[in-house]
Amino acid sequence: MKIQNYINGQFVNPINNDWVDNYCPADGEIYGQLPNSSLEDVEKAYNAAETAFKEWSQKPIEERSRILIKISELLEVNLDRFAEAESKDNGKPISLAKAIDIPRASSNFRFFGNAITQFSSESHESIGLDAVNYTLRQSIGVVGCISPWNLPLYLFTWKIAPAIATGNCVVAKPSEVTPMTAFLLGEICTEAGLPNGVLNIVHGLGNLTGQAIIEHPNIKAISFTGGTSTGAQIAKVAAPMFKKLSLELGGKNPNIIFADCDYDDMLSTTVRSSFANQGQICLCGSRIFVEKSIYKKFKSDFVEKVKALKIGHPSNSDTDIGALVSKPHLEKVKSYINITKDEGGTILCGGKQVTIDGYENGYYFEPTIIEVPNNECRLNQEEIFGPIVTIMPLDNEDHALQMANDIKYGLSATIWTNNLKRTMRMSSKLQAGIVWVNTWMLRDLRTPFGGVKASGVGREGGFEALRFFTETKNVCIKY
Numbered sequence: 001m002k003i004q005n006y007i008n009g010q011f012v013n014p015i016n017n018d019w020v021d022n023y024c025p026a027d028g029e030i031y032g033q034l035p036n037s038s039l040e041d042v043e044k045a046y047n048a049a050e051t052a053f054k055e056w057s058q059k060p061i062e063e064r065s066r067i068l069i070k071i072s073e074l075l076e077v078n079l080d081r082f083a084e085a086e087s088k089d090n091g092k093p094i095s096l097a098k099a100i101d102i103p104r105a106s107s108n109f110r111f112f113g114n115a116i117t118q119f120s121s122e123s124h125e126s127i128g129l130d131a132v133n134y135t136l137r138q139s140i141g142v143v144g145c146i147s148p149w150n151l152p153l154y155l156f157t158w159k160i161a162p163a164i165a166t167g168n169c170v171v172a173k174p175s176e177v178t179p180m181t182a183f184l185l186g187e188i189c190t191e192a193g194l195p196n197g198v199l200n201i202v203h204g205l206g207n208l209t210g211q212a213i214i215e216h217p218n219i220k221a222i223s224f225t226g227g228t229s230t231g232a233q234i235a236k237v238a239a240p241m242f243k244k245l246s247l248e249l250g251g252k253n254p255n256i257i258f259a260d261c262d263y264d265d266m267l268s269t270t271v272r273s274s275f276a277n278q279g280q281i282c283l284c285g286s287r288i289f290v291e292k293s294i295y296k297k298f299k300s301d302f303v304e305k306v307k308a309l310k311i312g313h314p315s316n317s318d319t320d321i322g323a324l325v326s327k328p329h330l331e332k333v334k335s336y337i338n339i340t341k342d343e344g345g346t347i348l349c350g351g352k353q354v355t356i357d358g359y360e361n362g363y364y365f366e367p368t369i370i371e372v373p374n375n376e377c378r379l380n381q382e383e384i385f386g387p388i389v390t391i392m393p394l395d396n397e398d399h400a401l402q403m404a405n406d407i408k409y410g411l412s413a414t415i416w417t418n419n420l421k422r423t424m425r426m427s428s429k430l431q432a433g434i435v436w437v438n439t440w441m442l443r444d445l446r447t448p449f450g451g452v453k454a455s456g457v458g459r460e461g462g463f464e465a466l467r468f469f470t471e472t473k474n475v476c477i478k479y
């Protein structure tokens, strides 16, 4: 099966006929190929977008909104097909793709289709100066969207929907590791009546296709989600060209548990926040800090629950833990097990690759809990992005805050407590873009989403995304 680029509403092969293999993580087999698009393909996509921009940017808001909502509806109609494709391409359990990934991709289009009808700009009456200022928020032109492999269609559409809602045209690149649902999206966009050239999808490797997008002199804004070092590389290229940049990067998020929390709710949510999507969510709570008085109990209950998780083929409806996304990623995860001893850590459960009958070459790994002696070790400081969490006791609120913040990342944090004052104090002091209290991954798409420190720059979500994808101009009129 050959995936093609979607340029100017047409499915086309890469100009240089260069292809990359696409692997199925559940069995390690190559099951297709995708274009490794070059500068010429990106140029072609850019030209299509540039041509489409004139009409699309002037299309009445209601018409744009209708098309976005139509795309949302078609994703709902095609839920099973998309969920199966996502699960096969990524290794995630089919149940997760059906309940989270594809519904959320659909919601992204519905949400921004509605949000654009409510978007407005400011005016400032300059009293005493006989003037009025009004602000325009205009489409930028052609923008670039680049996304990672962990939540493929979910994160791809989270960028594309606000970009096109605001009248821009897009050159988008999904991860080369998980290109399939982005490929299928092209069909749906055409069926929904999205004019040719408004969305162009080019596939390929980051250092070729991705690099061509970020270096393009006329792609004026880049919305990127992915690793911190890739984000730094993108900033290096884009900043001297004065491009607008939104960077959603890595995380190593604290999950802080106090004795006064609702224990059962905390325990079941912590299993999810540790291992959902095989721990490959930038928001996973991978450093767990537990108040001393309940540490022992938590440790044994948590281990028991995690041992009960079912590792299996992603297409089985009762699988909790599917396959990791790729062989190199599996090797990376394993490398952290190899350093556990040197770091003074103790594996409480998991720690091993798993072989599944009939799928011996799949990339399966046990959900793993490691007790660590301090927060300074590499297991606590480096983003593993897989099914490994660490646990450590905490003394008090200050100790928890100190450990939570003593890291280069700052994406999200979770606190489990029923103490209101402590919640307020800690929420204000945690160095993170998102704080969840007594919950995890509860998403309201109107809220600002993003990280601080090495976790990124800028915010997605709601009007923040619509502001990012528009250029602001103030007009001052004297009367």
Ligand SMILES: NC(=O)c1ccc[n+]([C@@H]2O[C@H](COP(=O)([O-])OP(=O)(O)OC[C@H]3O[C@@H](n4cnc5c(N)ncnc54)[C@H](O)[C@@H]3O)[C@@H](O)[C@H]2O)c1
Residues within 6 Å of the ligand: 146, 147, 148, 149, 150, 151, 155, 173, 174, 175, 176, 204, 205, 206, 207, 209, 210, 211, 214, 225, 226, 227, 228, 230, 231, 233, 234, 248, 249, 250, 251, 281, 282, 383, 385, 411, 451, 455, 456
């Ligand atoms: N903050 C967030 O919202 C968020 C969400 C999901 C994933 N992530 C992070 O993403 C990482 C895992 O994803 P990944 O391995 O796909 O990340 P990655 O940085 O390797 O790749 C992300 C995307 O960037 C492209 N890319 C790579 N090099 C490029 C270059 N030089 N120029 C332009 N594009 C380039 C890739 O092809 C891919 O499409 C983790 O670090 C994770 O924390 C962050």
Ligand SMILES: O=C/C=C/C=C(\O)C(=O)O
Residues within 6 Å of the ligand: 150, 151, 155, 158, 280, 281, 282, 283, 443, 449
């Ligand atoms: O792995 C990263 C998860 C990102 C999630 C979102 O961007 C979101 O929920 O909007």
